[in-house]
Amino acid sequence: MMRAMTETTKTTETRKPIVFCSWPFPDAGLSLLREVADMRVWQGTEAAPREALMEALKEADAVFALPPTDRLDSAAMAQAPHLRVISGFGVGYDYVDVAEATRRGILVCNTPGTLTETTADQTWALLLAAARHVARADRYVRSGAWQGYDPMLLLGADVHGATLGIVGLGTIGSAVARRASGFGMRVRYTGRTRRPEAEVALEAEYRSLDDLLRESDFVTINCALTPETRGLIGARELALMKPTAILVNTARGAIVDQRALADALQNGRIAAAGVDVFEQEPISPDDPLLSCETAVLAPHLGSATYATRARMARVAAENIVAALQGKRPKHLVNPQAWHGD
Numbered sequence: 001m002m003r004a005m006t007e008t009t010k011t012t013e014t015r016k017p018i019v020f021c022s023w024p025f026p027d028a029g030l031s032l033l034r035e036v037a038d039m040r041v042w043q044g045t046e047a048a049p050r051e052a053l054m055e056a057l058k059e060a061d062a063v064f065a066l067p068p069t070d071r072l073d074s075a076a077m078a079q080a081p082h083l084r085v086i087s088g089f090g091v092g093y094d095y096v097d098v099a100e101a102t103r104r105g106i107l108v109c110n111t112p113g114t115l116t117e118t119t120a121d122q123t124w125a126l127l128l129a130a131a132r133h134v135a136r137a138d139r140y141v142r143s144g145a146w147q148g149y150d151p152m153l154l155l156g157a158d159v160h161g162a163t164l165g166i167v168g169l170g171t172i173g174s175a176v177a178r179r180a181s182g183f184g185m186r187v188r189y190t191g192r193t194r195r196p197e198a199e200v201a202l203e204a205e206y207r208s209l210d211d212l213l214r215e216s217d218f219v220t221i222n223c224a225l226t227p228e229t230r231g232l233i234g235a236r237e238l239a240l241m242k243p244t245a246i247l248v249n250t251a252r253g254a255i256v257d258q259r260a261l262a263d264a265l266q267n268g269r270i271a272a273a274g275v276d277v278f279e280q281e282p283i284s285p286d287d288p289l290l291s292c293e294t295a296v297l298a299p300h301l302g303s304a305t306y307a308t309r310a311r312m313a314r315v316a317a318e319n320i321v322a323a324l325q326g327k328r329p330k331h332l333v334n335p336q337a338w339h340g341d
């Protein structure tokens with residue numbers, strides 16, 4: 001249930017910049033902002049709805065945004081005459097119209113490096129859970145259906161010694177690859193560009209997307225959502241995968257055609273999936289993926305540890321403080337919008 005209210009702190013002296021926080025973010029970030037800004041903190045159990053964001057933008061100098069839920073598009077920016085900086089609580093910035101922000105001189109910031117290892121851990125959590133039916137097994141035991149040790153019950157796939165295909169060998173993809181060596185896996189990757197140094201360091205071999213899909217036992221999606229990667233994995237691509245293969249997505253839901261994935265799972269064209277991100281969040285209650293027994297689903301938990309969420313909040317807040325003080329933020333997505341020293 002949404003609680004439509006914001007926490008407001010004001011001073012009567014010279015006007016402090018106004019920061020709209022579209023979520024009651026961890027105090028590691030909010031405490032930094034309180035020192036320099038008048039805060040408008042959305043106090044909901046869900047993200048601030050569009051109307052609240054649009055209203056807040058009328059006076060905000062900065063937005064502490066919640067990707068991928070908030071939509072900072074041209075209509076939102078047209079509403080925001082004072083807006084100087086949009087700082088997202090996370091790495092992905094597909095929720096912002098960056099070209100429009102740049103045109104308006106609005107700085108867009110993110111938090112690279114704050115969640116790499118934690119998101120790689122979640123990729124592995126889902127990979128292992130999907131391979132060994134962890135969520136299904138839990139449901140089975142709780143249901144009371146378990147009759148005793150059954151040598152043929154819920155057989156899964158070996159992870160050790162298998163071939164891992166990584167779509168996007170960036171920072172998170174590389175962290176996923178590093179973990180694969182502990183499982184004695186062969187690592188393949190695909191992406192826009194070859195990464196010769198990573199190929200050596202991670203013993204990863206480059207493949208075209210189609211070849212990677214044909215060859216891999218596990219495919220993990222670790223690329224950013226861009227116009228080029230939207231819908232990258234559709235029915236055609238899923239059909240290239242082995243019937244025993246498992247797909248894991250901790251990047252963005254829209255990279256995978258969710259209906260095609262549900263169809264592939266229901267028809268046994270692939271064996272299982274681990275899905276942390278969805279085309280629409282929250283997932284619609286009638287989405288066919290919800291009735292796929294072999295899908296392990298999580299509600300966008302890639303970076304969900306106490307330490308990482310605090311780090312993300314702190315770095316996102318530091319970006320805002322720097323921008324409001326006329327300094328170049330450390331993590332600027334659109335350096336073209338920076339006209340300072």
Ligand code: DGY
Binds near residue numbers: 090091115302
């Ligand atoms: C990110 O960093 O983009 C996470 O998905 C949080 O939105």
